[in-house]
Amino acid sequence: MTMTADFHSRTRRSSDLSKHSAEVFAEAEDHPVIVTRRDGEALVLMSQREAEGRTRLLEVAAQLISVVTDDRGTIAERMTKVFPWMLALSESDREVCAREVLDAALASFSTEQPHLAIAELTSWKETATALAAGLAGADLEWLDVETPVERP
Template sequence: MTLLNELRTTTRRSSDLSKHSADVFAEAEDHTVQITRRDGETLVLMSQREADARDTLLQFAADLITVTLDDEGTLASRMADRFQWMLALSPEDQTKCAQDLVNAARASFATGQPHLAIAELTSWRETATAIAAGLSSLPIEWLDDAEPVERP
């Protein structure tokens, strides 16, 4: 079993790469392509976006492992120590964030889809950033009494 399950991978011969490079490159933009060679190890061709997503997921996994190895405090407090942007969240949201991130990471590893964990991480981080900037879900008072105006 691999760390990241391959959901969609095609296999091409090295001769396909030289004879039909445009087709092989188009496939690699969509999903991973294995290039087999008679005289060497199989190579993998993928987009930079996919490689970056895998790197980000592996870094996130390393951070989660570091957090779970610590046994002092709650999961939320240990994660807030590692991901300091979480300190902008309320204690309740820190707890929810921690559990959501763990669940998304598990789903990403189980399905081989790095975007699940990356999207969850980005969403919570952007929420914390917005809260730190003073944005909230409370209604803005000065808009309550605003009167509509005609379009110019």
């Protein structure tokens, strides 16, 4: 799977960028746009959010590759070396966390959607942080699941 193949329907000519810049910029806010040029290599125009998401996904990929290429201990034990915040989780939660983060990463890589892996990793880290802060024993008041709540 290549970026070029994925962007095939999102290609614009450089003349579109000069003649219809607002339209091309609006498109680039939604998804990366390949800008082809007669005199040079094609360029990709994307939002900073998109670029940062891809960079973060590559960082997570590098961390996970170091986890899966290590052969000492369980996957959860190896992940705690890379993500020490996992030590705040119970042993069973570490196993669940490891599996869910790896599954989300695979989904992110397969669909080119960085937010899947990043959100899963962030969610687990926030859970570990809350547990470390002693918020595990808080009494919860559940809303009535039968009563619909309007979205904000």
